[in-house]
Amino acid sequence: MTDDEAPGMAVRGANAGEMLRLVATGAAESRADLARLSGLSPSTVSQRVETLIGRGLLREVGAGKSRGGRRPRQLEVPVDGVVIGAVDLGAHHARIGTLDLAGRVVQSRSLEVRVEDGPESVLGTLLTEVTELMRGASGPGAVLRGIGVGIPGPVQHGTGRIVSPSRMPGWNGFDVVGFFAGRTDVPVVVDNDANLMALGEHRWQHPELDHAVYVKAGTGIGAGVISAGRLHRGGQGSAGDISHCQVFTADPAPLCSCGNTGCLEAVASGAALVSALRERGLPVQSLPDVMRLIDDGDRHATALARNAGRSIGEILAVVVNFFNPQAVAIGGLLADCEPLLASMRSVLYERCLPLATQTLLIERLSTGADVGILGAGQLVIDRVADPL
Amino acid sequence: MTDDEAPGMAVRGANAGEMLRLVATGAAESRADLARLSGLSPSTVSQRVETLIGRGLLREVGAGKSRGGRRPRQLEVPVDGVVIGAVDLGAHHARIGTLDLAGRVVQSRSLEVRVEDGPESVLGTLLTEVTELMRGASGPGAVLRGIGVGIPGPVQHGTGRIVSPSRMPGWNGFDVVGFFAGRTDVPVVVDNDANLMALGEHRWQHPELDHAVYVKAGTGIGAGVISAGRLHRGGQGSAGDISHCQVFTADPAPLCSCGNTGCLEAVASGAALVSALRERGLPVQSLPDVMRLIDDGDRHATALARNAGRSIGEILAVVVNFFNPQAVAIGGLLADCEPLLASMRSVLYERCLPLATQTLLIERLSTGADVGILGAGQLVIDRVADPL
Missing domain, CATH: 1.10.10.10 (Winged helix-like DNA-binding domain superfamily/Winged helix DNA-binding domain)
Known part of the structure; x- marks a missing residue:
């Protein structure tokens, strides 16, 4: 040896x-x-x-x-000036930021976006914004080394194309890397938003964990997977996409945007909670409205959140039995919803193998709003350090 | 680089x-x-x-x-004489074998065992049998290098202890490595039977696959996982144990040996099929009897097999979405049951992300009855080559 x-x-x-x-x-x-x-x-x-x-x-x-x-x-590591740009796109908001070569955030901010405006418009705006942020923050002699982009839908690894995303009309098949390649001459790395979250949290908070699952529960639901200390993308880059797993539901099971019924996303995502409460006539427009109702003790909103937590727990129970991670961490807006977390934990302990939960950590994400930006920075650093 | x-x-x-x-x-x-x-x-x-x-x-x-x-x-690789012993324990049968240092089977045979006789009796018999097989087959100058043992239940990696197995009364907490250590002075490596199956099949049939899931569907149901070309055991060594994942069932959901209801094992394992048919008054004693009924066109047995295939498909759909393997291969006696395989495939294509099934191989195991022996050989070779 x-x-x-x-x-x-x-x-x-x-x-x-x-x-x-x-x-x-x-x-x-x-x-x-x-x-x-x-x-x-x-x-x-x-x-x-x-x-x-x-x-x-x-x-x-x-x-x-x-x-x-x-x-x-x-x-x-030379960290003079701003060298990496990052974009973490969500359904209604994007986080943009700049990072130094050490992978630390220099500047970041949120802006409102509407993914339904289509990829050309949304990504064009984001490129302009992140370029402006970099220009404002760059020190003398700084060189842009790359841009990392997170997309809230399935991204085919290798090609950087979006494949059959939910709630992203006009984005199917869009070549994100190609779009940026025509507009900037630095490397652009594209990945799923949950993968960026997993990478940012794992590298900065839990680098000692070999196997971990990071769930992003916001408007949509996804997960990023760490196996043997590295991001596990799977054969096609779709690993961690648990949004269309079928869960137990009351009849009739809700119809999902994918055309199936009873998908996790149709029951437990922020988008699903908003729809269900609006159908009951409650005045909610977005996930923060739902969170406020729960904080105010609205029993219908709280019951829906508990049900969502049970559904997430059901799918994670299969994931934990199958993958036996050392930790499951939950991020996204819904990670702040206590009733949801409590129900999720309850199902995990009820339905997992004793050996798999004996020492399992189940926790909230430690990194804040910049976790996706941090992950995007890691992706870019990995790319420029190990160009293939 | x-x-x-x-x-x-x-x-x-x-x-x-x-x-x-x-x-x-x-x-x-x-x-x-x-x-x-x-x-x-x-x-x-x-x-x-x-x-x-x-x-x-x-x-x-x-x-x-x-x-x-x-x-x-x-x-x-010097392959003179027999150097590795292997034991692949099942619920009713064990396969024992000898291998050369290249990991090829020299001799193998099956024998009947009753796991309910307890670990001391069963493992004692198997050690005697495998020692005898080695003595008979050894060439001059052959040196025994190690013994690999597969157990049809959860094995804690590192300690080699059995933890909360189903259908193995008297085995919980048993220290398999310790048992052998007192009786032989060569290294003994113990793992779950599905892990051995995965290792045997992957190394000898699919070494080019990075990510694959090998399901063992026999008296019990388990899986072995290959991630980045290596056996993925997870944090505690229980990865791949999908037997107690909850599936959709008619009410009342069948009670599982683990005390939960509706577990995959209680619905779709060979043991579950035998029980269900006996409850209907059909003359079955074991899984081969069930297979004969299906071959003879018995509609109740066939309906149960289809239902089992759907249940396995449901859990594998979550696994495929989450892990995005390049291949799912099915082994064990039930892999020869066509109606079960057809239903399983149907659910996989219905409930998986398009990106995850686009190029997914779904197939029967290629290696025959010696797959567990081959996997045990690989475990021993890995141990003696990289002793840690």
Whole structure:
């Protein structure tokens, strides 16, 4: 066995983007630190560090602390100026931001969008806005390295195309990467919004977890999956898309936008809660209105939220039995809805294998509104550090 | 980027057990072949080959074919004599076998067992039988390197303990590794029977697949999961255990051995089919009796099989949406039941995301009765090649 095989770290530490994060966060100051933390051999680490220095992604800043012997040359990630742009698109809002090469958010803000205006209009606006944000924030000598984009629907990995999204009329088959390629000359990386959420939360809050599931419960419902420390996209890039899984419902099961009945999304998404309450004549326009009704103790809204939590719990129970993650974390607006979380937990403990829930963490996401932006930053850093 | 990061191969080729398989199957004849196929650097491959030669797991056999330049030294796996013992325990039968260091079956046979006789009696008998098989088959100079054991219930990875198994009275908490450790001095590796099935089928039939799910549908129902080319065990080792996932049933939902109602196992396992037909007064004792009734066109048995297929399909639909595997393969006795497979496929295509089933393979297992033995052999080879 060579030192490439240090237990548990060989896979996780093998990626150049993650090496940047180790240096950027101060976890590693030298090549020796990187070898120790990544489990890679010193020669592999040295080769990789030279490549990253050559690309301007790492630099040497004199001698570091000695641990006996020659003082190692200290490494740092150049973070002068703004270098990464990020867009996290939702159904009604988008979050845009800029990040430094360490993957930290420099600036971010939200803006209202209407996905039903179609991809050309929405993405055009977002590109303009994020370009403006970068222009305002850039320091002297800053170079834009890439843009990361999150889409609230299925994205085919490899092509960057949107495939059969719900509630996104006019977006099916749209080539997001191609759209940006004609308008900017830096790499553009596109992924599902739940994958970005998983990446942002895992890399910054739980990098020690090997297997975790991050559920985004907002207007829609999706999940991002971490397997062996890495984002698991599956064969086509659709892994984590649990929105059309069938749940137990009262008859008649509600019709989903996908044409099936009884889908999780048609029962437990924010969009479904808004529709159901409007059908009862309650004055709700959006998910925040629903949340206010629940906070005010409206029993119909609360009953719907509990039912949504049970449905999410049913599907997650299959996921937990099948995948045996160490943690399930819930983000999105509905993660703040206590009755929903309580019902979800109850079903998980009722329907999962004892071995699978013995040490399972079930928690709220720790990162706030910028989690998708952070994930987009990681995607871009991975791309520019490890170009394929 | 260094040559440690050849796309798609770095993870898969990083394991010493897999390097042995590449040499054993003739896919690799030299260090250079191994470097090319594994994506590892020549220096890493050389170090690893030396270690494997030192352990007697590889040997040099003169010069190989030249591809220009110096002729590389040819490698082979010594397969003289029988070196690995394997036990694949089922509810009513066990398969025992011996394998060579290349992971190929030398001898195998089935024997009847009754798991309800308890672990000491059953495992004691199996150890005697497999020892006898090895003694009969060993060539001169053969050395036993390890024993792999598959158990038809949840096995906690790391401890090798059985945790809350169904239909295995007296086995809960039993320390299988400890039992063998007192009776043999070679390494003993224990895993769930579905994991062994997945490993045997994946390594020998589909090593090119990154993400696949192997379902064992026999007396019980379980699955083994391959993620990024490797067996995914999850946080506690229970990944793939879908037997207690809740499915849609007519009221009243059948009571499962776990104390819940409506579990997949209580509806769709071979044991459930036998019980349901006996309750109708039909003369069935075991799953083969049920299969004969279906072959003879008994409509009650066939209806139950179709219903079982729908239930398996429901759970696999969640699995496919969540995990987006490239293939789902079905093994176990029920994989030969056409009406069950047809209903299962129907539900999968009805309830999965289009992107997830676009190119999904849904097929029967290709390997026969020895698949669990082959998987056990891989586990042992991985352990002796990478002892951690």
